[in-house]
Amino acid sequence: xxxxxxxxxxxxxxxxxxxxxxxxxxxxxxxxxxxxxxxxxxxxxxxxxxxxxxxxxxxxxxxxxxxxxxxxxxxxxxxxxxxxxxxxxxxxxxxxxxxxxxxxxxxxxxxxxxxxxxxxxxxxxxxxxxxxxxxxxxxxxxxxxxxxxxxxxxxxxxxxxxxxxxxxxxxxxxxxxxxxxxxxxxxxxxxxxxxxxxxxxxxxxxxxxxxxxxxxxxxxxxxxxxxxxxxxxxxxxxxxxxxxxxxxxxxxxxxxxxxxxxxxxxxxxxxxxxxxxxxxxxxxxxxxxxxxxxxxxxxxxxxxxxxxxxxxxxxxxxxxxxxxxxxxxxxxxxxxxxxxxxxxxxxxxxxxxxxxxxxxxxxxxxxxxxxxxxxxxxxxxxxxxxxxxxxxxxxxxxxxxxxxxxxxxxxxxxxxxxxxxxxxxxxxxxxxxxxxxxxxxxxxxxxxxxxxxxxxxxxxxxxxxxxxxxxxxxxxxxxxxxxxxxxxxxxxxxxxxxxxxxxxxxxxxxxxxxxxxxxxxxxxxxxxxxxxxxxxxxxxxxxxxxxxxxxxxxxxxxxxxxxxxxxxxxxxxxxxxxxxxxxxxxxxxxxxxxxxxxxxxxxxxxxxxxxxxxxxxxxxxxxxxxxxxxxxxxxxxxxxxxxxxxxxxxxxxxxxxxxxxxxxxxxxxxxxxxxxxxxxxxxxxxxxxxxxxxxxxxxxxxxxxxxxxxxxxxxxxxxxxxxxxxxxxxxxxxxxxxxxxxxxxxxxxxxxxxxxxxxxxxxxxxxxxx
Ligand code: GLN
Ligand code: ZN
Numbered sequence: 001x002x003x004x005x006x007x008x009x010x011x012x013x014x015x016x017x018x019x020x021x022x023x024x025x026x027x028x029x030x031x032x033x034x035x036x037x038x039x040x041x042x043x044x045x046x047x048x049x050x051x052x053x054x055x056x057x058x059x060x061x062x063x064x065x066x067x068x069x070x071x072x073x074x075x076x077x078x079x080x081x082x083x084x085x086x087x088x089x090x091x092x093x094x095x096x097x098x099x100x101x102x103x104x105x106x107x108x109x110x111x112x113x114x115x116x117x118x119x120x121x122x123x124x125x126x127x128x129x130x131x132x133x134x135x136x137x138x139x140x141x142x143x144x145x146x147x148x149x150x151x152x153x154x155x156x157x158x159x160x161x162x163x164x165x166x167x168x169x170x171x172x173x174x175x176x177x178x179x180x181x182x183x184x185x186x187x188x189x190x191x192x193x194x195x196x197x198x199x200x201x202x203x204x205x206x207x208x209x210x211x212x213x214x215x216x217x218x219x220x221x222x223x224x225x226x227x228x229x230x231x232x233x234x235x236x237x238x239x240x241x242x243x244x245x246x247x248x249x250x251x252x253x254x255x256x257x258x259x260x261x262x263x264x265x266x267x268x269x270x271x272x273x274x275x276x277x278x279x280x281x282x283x284x285x286x287x288x289x290x291x292x293x294x295x296x297x298x299x300x301x302x303x304x305x306x307x308x309x310x311x312x313x314x315x316x317x318x319x320x321x322x323x324x325x326x327x328x329x330x331x332x333x334x335x336x337x338x339x340x341x342x343x344x345x346x347x348x349x350x351x352x353x354x355x356x357x358x359x360x361x362x363x364x365x366x367x368x369x370x371x372x373x374x375x376x377x378x379x380x381x382x383x384x385x386x387x388x389x390x391x392x393x394x395x396x397x398x399x400x401x402x403x404x405x406x407x408x409x410x411x412x413x414x415x416x417x418x419x420x421x422x423x424x425x426x427x428x429x430x431x432x433x434x435x436x437x438x439x440x441x442x443x444x445x446x447x448x449x450x451x452x453x454x455x456x457x458x459x460x461x462x463x464x465x466x467x468x469x470x471x472x473x474x475x476x477x478x479x480x481x482x483x484x485x486x487x488x489x490x491x492x493x494x495x496x497x498x499x500x501x502x503x504x505x506x507x508x509x510x511x512x513x514x515x516x517x518x519x520x521x522x523x524x525x526x527x528x529x530x531x532x533x534x535x536x537x538x539x540x541x542x543x544x545x546x547x548x549x550x551x552x553x554x555x556x557x558x559x560x561x562x563x564x565x566x567x568x569x570x571x572x573x574x575x576x577x578x579x580x581x582x583x584x585x586x587x588x589x590x591x592x593x594x595x596x597x598x599x600x601x602x603x604x605x606x607x608x609x610x611x612x613x614x615x616x617x618x619x620x621x622x623x624x625x626x627x628x629x630x631x632x633x634x635x636x637x638x639x640x641x642x643x644x645x646x647x648x649x650x651x652x653x654x655x656x657x658x659x660x661x662x663x664x665x666x667x668x669x670x671x672x673x674x675x676x677x678x679x680x681x682x683x684x685x686x687x688x689x690x691x692x693x694x695x696x697x698x699x700x701x702x703x704x705x706x707x708x709x710x711x712x713x714x715x716x717x718x719x720x721x722x723x724x725x726x727x728x729x730x731x732x733x734x735x736x737x738x739x740x741x742x743x744x745x746x747x748x749x750x751x752x753x754x755x756x757x758x759x760x761x762x763x764x765x766x767x768x769x770x
Contacts, residue, residue: 002318002326004372005057005293006050007212007248007269008163008333010361011064012525013042014340019529022065032090039065040152047158049362054369059212060153060160061146062333065090066097066528069173070116070129072165076195077140080132080177082113089143097129098528117175118527122216122251123624124300124336125534125576127527131174135183139195146211147202154207162203166215166247167196168229173217186229193233197240204243212246212269215261216332219252219271221626231260238264246293250332251300252624253278262286269293272313273300273331279313283320291324292317295331296371297364302337302522302536302578304359304396305367307389311374318375328372334361336524338533343521353399354517354538356392396582404514404540411590418597419638421645421653421673425699428675431649436494436562436609440769441723441737441762444494444702446656446678447566447612448502448742449483450751455500476501477554484558490752491759494610495563497555499744505568505614506576507535513595515541516577535577541591547599553606564610564654565603567596570639575617589639596643604647612654613644615672619662633668640672652676658741660688660703666695676700680740681722682707693729701730704740705761706754711746713753720761732769737762 012018021038024030030038043063050058064071073079074093086092086100094100099115102108117130146162153160171185171192203211218230237245247261248269258268262285270278272295279294286292294317296310317326340362341347347355359367370382370389379386396402421428458475461467467475483498502508510516516535523531548565556563570592579588596613603611618640623632644653655674660681662669669677681688681703692701703726705719726735737758743751 002314002323002328002372002375003056004054004369005161005327005329006055006059006334006365006368007214007250007295007299007330008059008062008335009046009050010335010337010339010524011042011046011062012335012339012523012529012531014045014343015521016523016531017042018065019531022529026094035065035090039063043149043152044156047153047156047160050365051158053362053365054373055365057161057210057212057327058153058158059163059333060149062163062335063149064145066094067127067129069131069165069170070097071145072170073129073131073174075142075144075199076170076192077142078131078133078137078174080116082178086111086113119173120620122219123620123622124251125524125526125532126336128173131170132177133171133174133185133188134177134180137177137188137191139188139192141195141198141202144199144202146199147206150203150206150208160208161210161212161246162208163212163214164196164199166213166217167192167233168226169215169217171229172220172226184225186226189229189233193236196233197237200237200241200243200245204241208243210244210246210267212248214248214250216248216250218247218249218254218257219624220257221624222257227257227260230257231264234261234264246291246327248293250274250295254282258282258285262290265290267291267293267327269295269327269329271295271331273298276313279317283317286321286325289325291327292321293327293329295329297330297359297367298581299330299332299334299364300336301581302358302360303581304357304389304392305364305371306393307367307370307374307386310367310371311379311386314371314375323375326375328368328375330364330368334364337361337364338519338522338524344519346520347517351401351517353395353401357396357538358536360522399539402539402580402582404542407540407542407591407594410594411587414590414594414642418645419641421641421647421649423649425673425675428649428652429700432652432675435650436652438493438562439762439766440732441735441765442493443737443759443762444492444564444678445487445496445739445755446708446742447496447499447564447614448744449486449496449498449500450746450748451500451503451744452748455479456503459503476551480551480555481558484555486752487561488559490755492755493561493762495555495559495561496566496612497551497563499566499742501551506573509547509568509573510535510537510577512544512547513541513592514544515539515591522578537574537577537579537588539580541588541595543595543598546602549599549602549606552603552608556608562609564612565600565608567599567611567613567643569613569615569618569655570596570643571621571636572615572617575621586635586639589635590642593639593642597646600644600653601646604651609650610652610654610676611644611647612656612678613640613674614656615640616656616658618657618668619659619665622665629665633665633671637668637671644674654678656741660685663687663691666691670695670697670699674699676702676736678702678704678736678738680704681726682709682740686725689726689729692726697730698734700734700736701726702736702738705737705758706739708739708741708743708746711750713750713757716757716760716764719758720764723761723765727769732765737765 253275479500
């Protein structure tokens with residue numbers, strides 16, 4: 001019999017119950033005991049639910065109060081020195097995850113420690129806490145969550161499969177602890193393995209038959225020493241334990257990274273959504289006992305599975321291995337999907353057809369069970385489910401909602417000239433200099449101004465229908481007037497309208513485009529207790545009408561200074577949404593690029609001289625394997641250019657990225673061919689600045705003069721130094737003066753103080769360098 005399994009479940013809860021409990025604990029509203037009761041309740045309901053769905057291998061141990069990698073670190077005693085004085089394990093855990101600030105009381109000392117670094121978990125939008133290792137790191141197993149959770153489930157009569165983060169991934173994702181000379185964290189493997197063995201033995205002693213060891217690092221381009229580490233780790237584990245080991249790779253292809261470890265594991269999990277071709281390559285590599293776990297149901301997206309296709313793949317595996325050596329699974333943990341479509345009442349009422357195409361975690365577990373049943377009992381046993389699935393897929397394929405002939409026609413016939421601006425930057429620049437007549441070191445901001453409570457309340461009232469469209473419009477206009485007056489007072493050179501009408505740079509535009517919809521409860525964890533609810537791109541994208549013209553033109557009417565139009569770029573619009581999987585990403589991105597192109601041209605026609613198209617997500621969209629980079633960069637850059645190339649030479653195109661670590665994709669950034677690019681520079685990284693000189697970057701650049709994440713107001717001298725540093729590498733004529741990013745999360749007083757200093761910097765520089 002093939003086994004229906006799961007790799008992980010959305011621990012945040014059906015209605016984000018865990019988030020609410022954890023945050024209540026942080027704010028002192030509930031005690032540690034109450035938090036424990038709350039999370040155990042959530043766990044219990046999740047285990048029962050998965051069991052009721054018919055899953056046979058139900059995961060435990062992947063449930064975390066903040067982050068699973070942080071759990072792993074704490075349970076192995078990987079506690080950076082600065083947290084060791086915090087004795088209470090729960091408080092220490094949260095201190096490592098999010099920092100802690102507590103005033104001294106009569107009985108306790110003051111605590112003030114920042115959080116550990118956070119990084120993106122592979123190419124997901126989830127962020128994990130980066131473990132910090134010391135060169136002489138010792139490991140000690142303490143209160144492992146996986147054992148605790150396994151026992152809790154067992155006490156409830158539910159047999160689970162414990163999940164742990166694998167030793168190589170754990171070390172490989174970690175870094176040298178602060179204050180130590182950089183060393184290879186993998187060198188700690190010989191010391192770490194015995195602790196893993198101890199953990200596995202504890203799990204087996206508790207009664208676990210299987211353990212799932214997550215080793216997603218298997219999908220990276222790996223140097224030989226890391227590949228060797230996999231072999232070393234699993235050889236040792238296999239020799240010292242008898243619990244059955246399932247090593248899980250996901251989010252990409254394993255290629256030959258598995259060759260060293262494969263002989264030493266009982267089962268291997270592959271992501272056949274991302275790498276379906278690996279079924280054929282891996283089947284012949286297995287010995288005659290090993291089990292293959294087939295990641296057939298997409299754990300990263302929200303669309304129904306093609307059950308017939310999945311069953312075929314499963315049959316192929318069964319033909320090679322027999323039914324006893326196949327697991328059916330999601331591609332990765334379902335924690336990356338929202339909880340269930342049953343909460344989507346609005347979509348159900350307004351667009352039941354769309355609802356029939358959606359599958360969140362609970363629905364995905366049903367799909368897994370259906371595939372397993374089709375294999376075990378024959379397709380007939382699930383014929384109704386398969387027929388319904390086929391009908392939904394057919395409706396998706398043929399629906400007028402997913403396919404707009406006009407959009408398709410236009411996208412298939414884009415003239416070659418539309419993919420780039422007619423003239424090179426030097427020529428455009430002459431026209432722009434003439435038109436804009438800006439001073440040396442022009443000052444500007446990145447788009448948003450503080451979104452205070454007043455704005456949020458007005459937006460909420462408007463969304464609830466308590467504020468009429470006319471009143472809301474008047475309110476937004478009032479805000480824009482205030483923001484324009486503010487910029488006038490501070491003395492900036494290129495203005496923005498301030499984005500008071502936008503709650504989010506992607507969702508806002510999603511509402512103004514065809515092809516997008518929005519869930520009510522489609523939350524996924526981004527980090528800690530923080531969740532995001534990405535919009536859904538389900539159909540061909542086109543503008544419903546002009547999107548930003550009214551606001552921008554109104555803002556421009558209030559000032560003689562040039563107004564900068566503000567749009568979100570095609571790659572970011574796509575990357576921060578749940579994207580349809582029935583056409584290619586290139587097609588989706590091209591459609592968005594075309595829609596934006598029309599908006600850019602409309603802005604120009606309406607008299608807007610500068611247009612910024614933000615692309616903060618270009619870098620995070622980079623594929624994990626280097627071999628895939630060029631193809632990605634080619635189309636993502638092309639789509640950006642498609643969106644911006646419809647304007648005349650005199651119209652200045654800006655773009656913005658919220659980071660500065662793009663040395664390895666510099667050529668692509670340059671190929672965006674934006675007239676002005678603004679980037680983050682709060683860390684003043686010499687390496688970053690040098691590359692502009694090295695690559696002879698010849699377009700305009702605004703490297704942020706202050707960090708917008710902090711209320712701190714840097715002095716004139718401090719900000720000036722950033723530009724002076726940059727002048728070593730770039731000619732003064734090309735430099736702008738601006739903050740790192742949008743000011744949405746800041747308050748007005750610090751914004752005014754920082755921008756006033758920033759304008760002062762520009763004035764001083766003009767005097768010095770004129
Ligand atoms: N224009 C946006 C803003 O200022 C840019 C935000 C971003 O880069 N993430 O808010
Ligand atoms: Zn930014």
